[in-house]
Structures are given as C-alpha cells and as structure tokens.
Amino acid sequence: MAWLSKARSLHHLADVAEEKDAIGNAIAPLEQLVTGTRPAGEPQEVAEVLADTYARLAELRTRVGDYERAERDVESGLLLAKDRTYFRGHLFEVRGLVFDKMSQALEKSGKPQEARVAREKAMRASIESVNLQDEVIKNTLGDAGSVDKRDD
Amino acid sequence: MRCNPIAVAWLFAVALGCAANSKRGPAPSPAGKVESMSKRAERSDADSMSSPTVTSSAPGSDTYASEAAAAPPSYAPAPEPKAAQAERAPSAGAPSTTDARARYARADVQLSEARRELDVATSQRDCASACRALDSMERAVLHVCELAQSADERKTCASAEDQVGAARQRVRSACGDCPKKSR
Numbered sequence: 159m160a161w162l163s164k165a166r167s168l169h170h171l172a173d174v175a176e177e178k179d180a181i182g183n184a185i186a187p188l189e190q191l192v193t194g195t196r197p198a199g200e201p202q203e204v205a206e207v208l209a210d211t212y213a214r215l216a217e218l219r220t221r222v223g224d225y226e227r228a229e230r231d232v233e234s235g236l237l238l239a240k241d242r243t244y245f246r247g248h249l250f251e252v253r254g255l256v257f258d259k260m261s262q263a264l265e266k267s268g269k270p271q272e273a274r275v276a277r278e279k280a281m282r283a284s285i286e287s288v289n290l291q292d293e294v295i296k297n298t299l300g301d302a303g304s305v306d307k308r309d310d
Numbered sequence: 311m312r313c314n315p316i317a318v319a320w321l322f323a324v325a326l327g328c329a330a331n332s333k334r335g336p337a338p339s340p341a342g343k344v345e346s347m348s349k350r351a352e353r354s355d356a357d358s359m360s361s362p363t364v365t366s367s368a369p370g371s372d373t374y375a376s377e378a379a380a381a382p383p384s385y386a387p388a389p390e391p392k393a394a395q396a397e398r399a400p401s402a403g404a405p406s407t408t409d410a411r412a413r414y415a416r417a418d419v420q421l422s423e424a425r426r427e428l429d430v431a432t433s434q435r436d437c438a439s440a441c442r443a444l445d446s447m448e449r450a451v452l453h454v455c456e457l458a459q460s461a462d463e464r465k466t467c468a469s470a471e472d473q474v475g476a477a478r479q480r481v482r483s484a485c486g487d488c489p490k491k492s493r
Contacts, residue, residue: 244443251450258453277457281466284453288470291447295477298440299484 161197209239213252225260247290254284437485
C-alpha cells in the first residue's frame with residue numbers, strides 16, 4: 159500500500175533527524191503523516207501506524223518540554239488504538255513518561271502541588287501500560303509460554 | 311511435341327500438394343512456433359498433473375488437435391488426440407487411480423509442509439509481538455519504580471516487578487531470548 163510506504167519514508171526522515179538531535183526536524187515529517195490524507199476506510203494497520211506515530215510524536219515533544227501537546231498526541235493515539243493491544247499499552251507507557259517529565263519540570267518551577275498530581279498521573283499511566291502489555295503477552299502466546307506447559 | 315508421362319505425373323502430384331497446403335493457411339512464424347512450443351510444454355506439464363497418460367502419446371499430437379478444433383468448419387477435423395482416446399479407453403482406469411493416489415500423497419506432503427511453515431511464521435510473528443510488548447512493559451515498570459515514593463507506591467513497584475518477571479519468563483519459555491532493541 160502506497161500510504162504505508164509513505165509512512166515508512168516519513169519515519170525514516172524522523173530517524174535521520176533524531177540521530178542528529180534535531181528534534182524539530184524529526185517532528186515535522188511525523189506531523190505530516192498524522193495530518194495528511196489517510197487511506198479510505200482506514201484499515202487496522204493504518205490506525206496502528208498512526209497510533210504509533212502519535213506515541214513517537216509525544217516522546218519527541220516531551221524531549222523539548224512541550225508536555226501539553228505531547229499529552230494531546232497521546233489522546234489522539236488512544237482514540238485510534240481502542241482495543242487492548244500493544245499500541246494502546248505503548249501509548250500509556252509514553253503517557254507515563256510525559257507526566258513524569260512534566261512533574262519534574264513543575265517541581266523545578268516551584269509548583270509542588272501540580273508536580274504531585276502529574277506524578278500520580280504518571281504512576282497510573284505506567285501501571286496501566288504494565289497491565290495492558292502483560293495481557294498482550296498472555297493473549298499472544300496463549301498456552302505456549304504458560305508455566306503449566308513448561309512443567310509438563 | 312510429346313509429353314513425358316512421368317513428368318506429367320510428377321507435376322500433377324506437386325499441384326495437388328500445393329493445393330492441400332494452401333488450405334492450411336500460412337506457415338507459422340518462428341515466434342508463433344516458439345510460443346506454440348512453450349504453450350505445449352506448459353500444457354504438457356499441466357496435463358501430466360491431471361492426466362499422466364498424455365506423456366505416452368505422440369509428441370505434439372494434442373497441439374495439432376487443438377489447432378484443428380479452432381479452424382473453420384471447411385477444414386477437415388484432425389484425428390482425435392491419443393491422449394483423449396487414452397482417457398476414454400477402459401484400460402486407462404487402473405493407472406489413473408494409481409496416479410491419483412500418488413498425486414494425493416504428494417499434495418498431502420505439500421500441505422503438511424505448508425502448515426509447518428505457517429506455524430513457524432506465526433510463532434515468529436507472535437514472538438516478535440510478545441518481545442515488543444515485554445520491552446514496553448519493562449520500560450513502564452522502570453517508570454513506576456522511579457516514581458514510587460510512599461510505602462504503598464513501593465509495594466506497587468514490587469508487584470509490577472513481579473508481574474514483569476513472570477511475563478519475561480513466559481516469553482523466554484515460548485520464544486527464547488528476545489533480540490536486542492535497536493531503538
């Protein structure tokens with residue numbers, strides 16, 4: 159599919175920019191991907207790529223201190239990854255990171271109360287990610303990795 | 311002037327031959343011939359799957375039969391191909407049954423092989439997904455434990471670490487070690 163090929167190219171451009179620590183240049187192609195035209199019907203694979211792109215955008219924005227937009231990216235990604243999949247779990251993992259960094263920034267700027275709230279949000283998001291990914295692993299491997307099977 | 315009777319007979323035979331050839335139409339081009347040969351080869355392969363008796367017929371007889379079938383009605387029909395005759399012959403039943411069993415056995419082996427390959431591919435894909443989820447889980451647990459301050463939060467951290475430990479064991483038992491992360 160042409161769209162997936164385009165998505166790979168844009169992520170590659172982001173990789174190149176990220177390697178040079180040019181975060182703004184890494185964000186631009188990813189924004190182009192999430193705001194651009196999407197294939198008709200939006201197949202599951204497209205939704206997953208977009209959700210993953212939002213997660214990456216959120217990580218990049220967190221690195222430059224743009225926490226509010228990072229959280230909005232997480233929200234947008236979660237709207238695309240509604241099922242309990244790796245992608246949803248990864249978005250919660252990134253949300254944990256966003257709120258953690260936000261909490262640290264708030265602490266430094268003398269706002270302990272807001273920092274505490276952000277830290278609690280980070281905790282909740284990270285725990286949600288752990289639970290989701292645990293579920294994904296169990297569902298993916300089924301009996302293959304269960305302790306009972308190994309002991310047989 | 312007296313005519314030589316032998317020469318007259320020869321000329322008559324040549325004239326008859328030319329008339330017969332003109333009814334068959336132009337000679338096939340070399341390219342057409344190549345195509346016809348390759349088609350025949352393909353057909354022969356296909357026929358050998360569906361009816362191995364074709365290989366026992368005269369080479370090319372089926373090709374000419376099909377050309378004859380496509381010709382205008384004025385053209386005399388070509389003799390029935392030996393393959394078709396063989397298929398209808400009562401004696402063709404016994405070898406066909408044997409061949410059908412052999413073909414079935416071959417197809418069964420191919421099906422088993424395809425199933426095995428599918429299982430391997432599915433297992434590889436599942437392990438890649440499980441490893442990716444485990445990576446994410448480990449990063450999230452790290453976060454939880456870095457953030458933990460109160461006794462309750464430290465308990466949560468310990469519990470999450472146990473959870474990731476069990477998941478790691480589950481993945482290792484099904485997939486072995488996960489590949490090192492590139493990013």
